[in-house]
Amino acid sequence: MSLIAVKDLSLIRAEPLFAGLDLSIARGDRLGLVAANGRGKSSLLRILAGGEDATTGGVTRSRGLVVAFAPQDPPERLLSLSLYDAVRDALAPEIADTESWRVDILLEDLAVEQATRDTAVGRLSGGWQRTMLLARAAVVEPDLLLLDEPTNHLDIGRIGVLERFLAGLPRDCAVVAASHDRAFLDDVTNRTLFLRPQESADFALSYTAALHALEERDAARDRQFENDMRKVKTLRQQAAKLKNIGINSGSDLLVVKTKQLSDRADRLEERARPAHHERSAGNIRLTASGTHAKALVTVEGAEIATPDGRVLVKIGKALIKNGDRVALLGENGSGKTRLVERMRAALSDADPQIRGAASLRLGYSNQALSQLDGFATPWEAVKQSSGLSDHVARSQLAGAGIGVDAQTAPIARLSGGQRARLAMLLLRQTEPNFFLLDEPTNHLDIEGQEMLEEELIRHQAACLLVSHDRAFVRAVATRIWVIEDRRLVEVDDPDPVFDRLMAG
Template identity: 35%
Template sequence: MAKSSGNPLITGSGLWQRSPERVLFENLSFGLNSGDRIGLIGHNGCGKSTFLNILAGRDEPSEGSVSVSRAAVVSCVEQHVPRELLELTLAEAVRDALPADKRDWMDWKVDVILPEMGFEPHQSGVLCKDLSGGQMTRLMLARALMIEPNLLLLDEPSNHLDLPTILWLESFLKSWNGSFLMISHDVTLLDAVTNRSWIMQDRKLHAFDLPCTKALEEHEILTQARIARREAEEKEIKRVEASAKRIAEWGRTFDNEDLSRKAKSMEKMVDRMKDDQTDAVEAYPWNLSIAGEPIQADRLVQLKELEVTPPAADVFLYKVDDIAVRPGDRIAVMGANGTGKSSLLRCCWEKRKSEDGDIRVHPRCQIAFYDQTLQQLPGEANLVEGMVSVGEALNVDLRVADCEKTIISAGFKYNQLQQKISQLSGGERARLLLVSLSQVQANLMMLDEPTNHLDLYGRNELSNQLQSFNGSFLLVSHDRHLVEATCNRFWLVLNGRLQEVNDVDAAYELIAKDQVKPVKTTIDDYGSMEDAGDEEGASVTENSSEEDMLERLIELEELMAADLARRPNRQSPHLQAKWKDEIALIHEQLELTG
């Protein structure tokens, strides 16, 4: 493997890792040097996180050794906040990252690092369990930086982040002065921040002094050369085997010892050729074909005076004045989490047969909907039954035999056909739902975060299919590579309204400029009630002016709406209860109660 010119921080030699089912990787030797900004790439299940944990010292390899330089100060950025931190405040969780013997006299670092991660002073008292996904990523970075590392190990830091937070993460990594190794499936992020790529495939580590896209292109060239070389070797092996067989038959027929000896010599040659044969390239277990049909119509869907609300909540998010989806449209719905992008798609889906007039669908338009929760697939059904049920929900009759062929062609094994859907991984369920919807021959697909469970190769496969899709689609995604490669219209949900922008760069610019004020969540965030009146947006007191109370009432209603718009498991019922109490108090003081 090629090595960069910096001083070595971590080196590995003869690394093997075996799981109970298979070998994850074998005989890896590598060097991670100062100045390296490495993207670790590979399909789900190939062993990337296991490899990262071995570098971090959390796991031991089955064989081989890892050496960490004395000059290396290594810190990990985990995917998820550890459970034991959830009940701590933000400041306490960051302070916890310090060594126990330094927490008392070095906790001043907390006040330094939190602003660098984009937190406001009043947020230091917010409980970790009440942070958004983006804030949790910033928390994990803050914890990692407390020991002043020169090497960061990041395990999918952009996973499930919204676009504004991904842009912030990209800016942070660009300005980070140290080295890092980052697992990610985000091609755009990797291209922007890395200078090397390690591709894990076929139990090997393939190193390139190139960012992601160029590395994948170079790797594909080398892979095709390997395939061609192996095919030539197999052809030659078969030729020599056939010759040895013929000569052995002649030796027996004519009782010729010379021919028999030559045949045995050729058989030994075949054994040596097989031992020296180029390693086979394992096919990526992902194959997808999304079929769609165009429709001759002026418009497929017309949205007019549509009030967008989140599922199972009577909360108004924004109104869509008048906008249409036309044949050939490939529309990206963009914006931060919680603004109502997914709610827009769900409203369109749930009201597609409504006669209210706010959503009008062309009578011949067949719509397919990809729900990011994957709830369209019944967990107790097997794979074939799951595909059939998706078709039934769309009034499409799918034959069992056709479903079996389609599922196997999508990379599933025959013995998986009777497996329960609940036993599949997130990536496998996402693949099954996509291939199920592909059988519908839809005129319009509505895709809500389809890449959430997909690795880099699955995302590329989806991108290729959407580029050749004959119908139209609405796509909610924070994957910039997917959006840029497939979409020709861009809807942006920003500041409580839906607007269309001319191109994707204009959308990025508006999102980057939108500086959302940090959420002030509880009275405790502002200190005592006596001090609260001096803080912007603080809780009201009996001496607050009517204008202050009205301003606070608006802020509380926005907080409530934003929290209710989140997924149920991410909402904060105890905060909602406090907000309701404060809203009731303001109503009473303003004599708004009836």
């Protein structure tokens, strides 16, 4: 039974985001919504939720349908409420008192501790705010649950909680999740919609299998297009020859035949359509300066501690060699980010416990993209971080997906994906030979994640990275460090670690 159906739906902003979209969502569907940054995913979710109007087309909902939407960011009016009260606020006022037990059960299922429940939403991390928004949506017991980037800012353990929660929903509850997390999409979805300006593609497959099917379909369409255009060229050549013969012979029949061939070519050319090729949301390009040093970073006898002196992890001896791409895994609060921060400080100043090679050039990016702090505009950031000419600076910003108008606008107005690409562009200017990357894929779409993977691998860049993105770690890492029982250990395979962390 269809819960909601859209027919010939289109959304046009400065340009068409999607058009001619037909989609039906049935009970129990688990639909992954995939598109590049800024290509209409969030808008489509809001249209399905009834909070935004499409440009054309219609949305039909089943009688009595309950739809709940978990956006990416909390509305401002919730920031002063505790997490508990923000979730309770989603209940209708007439049942909030008698049905508040739903909130308690839900927050228990989502493993939210009492201290977190009592904390004001505005003081919570991005991950806990995401959990609150999910709980607000789920507490109304919807027939259709809409999730916008639900894994952003979640560590691997919280992603495990989310996946188990979704798996435990009533079987007839449908879920639509817009996400750039490839592993999450593979784990929780049974359908994938690739949202496109024209001819969006819907497959009854989870992400990876659906992507392969899409690539095969697009390749077949490109082959058909090339074949059709060869036929068009042949028909036009035949028509031209026949026209000359007809003119020379004065044959009316040949003139008619010429027109028939031309008409056939016109009809075939009008019908022929190449496969859609996604316009890039912006390039990610890195450079890596060379070094002959075998060991870029040496850690020996280091203790990583909290500001109040509580030891989080002890490191006996560890080396990062030229070309190593080391992924650092561990539970939330185990000391991953503090280790990255300590290493960054140590490589800038003398530290007997963490030493860098004399030729080391550091490139650093954290999940808050703090390297953008202090710059008013993208233009200022690039010009002050490099010796590029004005023309080259504008060209590189445009290549990173930051158009001319946005280049001199406040950085705060950029989307998350644009800010992430700008941060990678600034990294490129420093020409590092060692990268410290803390959650580098947080704001990147799938295209951006794959570009970053390719660049790190192509340049054989040495790096230490912290990431909750399992697909990214699997693609990039050549070594795996794990913080467990306050010790740093190295393992060969990240998957058992992922499984353990996700199981809680």
